[in-house]
Amino acid sequence: MTHSHSHSSAAQQEKSLVAATSVIAALGLTTMKFVVGLLTNSLGILAEAAHSALDLMAALITYFTVRVSDKPADKEHPFGHGKLENISALIQSLILIVTAGWIIYESFDRLIHPGTHIELSIWAFIVMGVSIVVDYSRSRMLKKAAEKHNSQALEADALHFSIDIWSSGVVILGLILVWASMSFNVPWLEKADAIAALIVAFIILFVSGELGLKAIHELIDAAPQNGxxxxxxxxxxxxxxxxxxxxxxxxxxxxxxxxxxxxxxxxxxxxxxxxxxxxxxxxxxxxxxxxxxxxxxxxxxxxxxx
Incomplete structure (x- = not known):
């Protein structure tokens, strides 16, 4: 004997709206970081720009996923379309892992072959500060919606923005150390930018790995571990x-x-x-x-x- 509780259209609209605002936020952050990263030649900021570009891609995947995943069950999909959210989360984690690999390669290249000059600018600090504010508000809104609707796609999106908060802080610290190396003539501190990018990459690897494993567990119908x-x-x-x-x-x-x-x-x-x-x-x-x-x-x- 079966009893079904369908999601309301209001819930679907709320999920779609939250996902859409994430797309807009990710687009704005990606553009700002790429422009400032290219102007300053900061690998830390460029790494963050690449991270935000992936956030944009992930936000787009999430947006289209939540619009489809709430479709009611049909003859071809008797259990509904909800597994699309788990597939979305897995794709996002794989994209993040690939990007982390590129950042690690570029960071080691700069550490082994120094000589890249970073043009520090107040705009570098402003764009990273704005990024932290936007990421904080986005991650809170997404996490709240994810918990309310038990949505792994929105949870993955929230994770992207929450990672950005920490990684942006690391990049700011790296830029401050580079400034200190120029101001106080401490050459070895110039490597701080590449080291900051490395830390960002390893944060991405760790969190995306956890996200990917969770998505796989959901896809293979692993039993809940919460008792x-x-x-x-x-x-x-x-x-x-x-x-x-x-x-x-x-x-x-x-x-x-x-x-x-x-x-x-x-x-x-x-x-x-x-x-x-x-x-x-x-x-x-x-x-x-x-x-x-x-x-x-x-x-x-x-x-x-x-």
């Missing part, structure tokens, strides 16, 4: 008339959960009573795991649990 199965079994077994609950399976797709389980009831229970019991179970599961599609298989007492 929710035990909570559901315990809550269902407390209902009157149920002698056993077992064979619980949970899979996610986009912002929805699909829950299958078996229960045993007294053999003399009528079909009408057992149906009413499954309705209670669906309500219990919905309280513990919102946006759930629950399927309950009823067995008479005496059958060995699977």
């Amino acid at each position: 929710i199965q035990e909570q559901i079994i315990a809550a269902v077994c407390r209902l009157e008339g149920i002698t056993n609950a077992h064979a619980l399976r949970i899979r996610s797709s986009g912002g929805r959960w699909f829950v299958d389980m078996h229960i045993t009831v007294p053999g003399q229970m009528t079909v009408q009573d057992s149906h009413a019991l499954t309705e209670e179970i669906e309500q219990v599961v919905e309280q513990l795991l919102p946006h759930s599609d629950v399927t309950v298989h009823v067995e008479p007492d005496g059958i060995h649990p699977v």
